[in-house]
Amino acid sequence: MNDIATVLTEPHVIHALSLTARVALTTLGIHLILGLLLGYALSRPRWFGRELVDLLVTLPLMFPxxxxxxxxxxxxxxxxxxxxxxxxxxxxxxxxSFSGVLIASVVAGLPLVVKPVQSALENVSGRLAEAARVLGKNEWQIFLRVLLPNIRRILITGLLLALGRSLGEVGITLMIGGNVSGRTSTISLEIYNSVSSGEFERAAVLSFLLGLVSLGLFALLRYLGRARPVLENPI
Known part of the structure; x- marks a missing residue:
């Protein structure tokens, strides 16, 4: 316990915890907005540039x-x-800089939000949207009151998966966020630094902490998976 307290009270670790929390919360908000916007746009067929946008969104899943x-x-x-x-x-x-760390976090997790939202909207938007249009709903009303309630569980699942991916991000962050201890070093990078310098006990403490967060996200995902679906009144 003393070793854990010692590690968690180090100035660099405190800064890394603070930076990781700020990046995670900001990333969550950006993923929510971009996930919905890009997912909705990509679910619409036949518009100029769609394939390029789809490629750019999906690239972080396929590229090292x-x-x-x-x-x-x-x-x-x-x-x-x-x-x-x-x-x-x-x-x-x-x-x-902080912006570089944030961009790395957003890019790493974005496909895990956009692609499920895109797929869900492609499955539900046709029949529900058409029925809503017949009843005189405009496009904003259709999206906010018809489509969004029917994909909310998929959206939340994607956000949780993207958050877990972003928390463990190292490769992209090393390149554009740097690895400046006490400035742009996240918890994941502090683990990397600890292993590189042979401080395995420190790495173990930080890994355990990050693992607890991951287990919490996993528990939320299991709850969402087991929760009984609620039928929405789509119109």
């Missing part, structure tokens, strides 16, 4: 995290097309 991080580094770095523009006109640097 370090390679994904490298591509983002080339894009968002000081000499990158986006990073250079932000630095020149907005005096803002994305890489090796």
């Amino acid at each position: 995290p370090v390679a994904t991080g490298f591509l983002l580094l080339m894009l968002l770095g000081r000499r990158g097309p986006v990073g250079g523009w932000l630095g020149t006109y907005w005096n803002t640097e994305v890489v090796f």
Whole structure:
């Protein structure tokens, strides 16, 4: 217990815990918004650029995290097309900052929200939306009052899976967030640093802590899976 208390009261660990919590909460909000918007957009067939957007969203699932991080580094770095523009006109640097860690977290988990939402909307939107339109509902009313209630469990499941994926993210974060202890180092990176320096007891304590959070997310997923579905009044 003394070893656990010692590790958890280290300044770098306290900062990593705070940073991880802030990134996780911010990521959750961004995933909620982008998950719904992109999932809805991708569930609509035949619009210009749909395949490209689908590719970009799905890429982090198929591409190695370090390679994904490298591509983002080339894009968002000081000499990158986006990073250079932000630095020149907005005096803002994305890489090796909180923004870089946040982007890594969002990119890593986003497909786990968007793809289930897209699939769910493709399955329910046709018949329910058409019935709602016959009854005079506009598109916003259809989305908020008809479609969203019918996919909410899938949305929550996707958010939990994405949160778990983001908490364990290392490869992308190393590339664009950096690994500056006390600045951009998350709990996952502190575990990586501890193993690299041979501090296995410290790594074990932090892994145990992260494991408890993961078990909590798993318990929520099991509850959602066992909970009896509630039939919505779609219209």
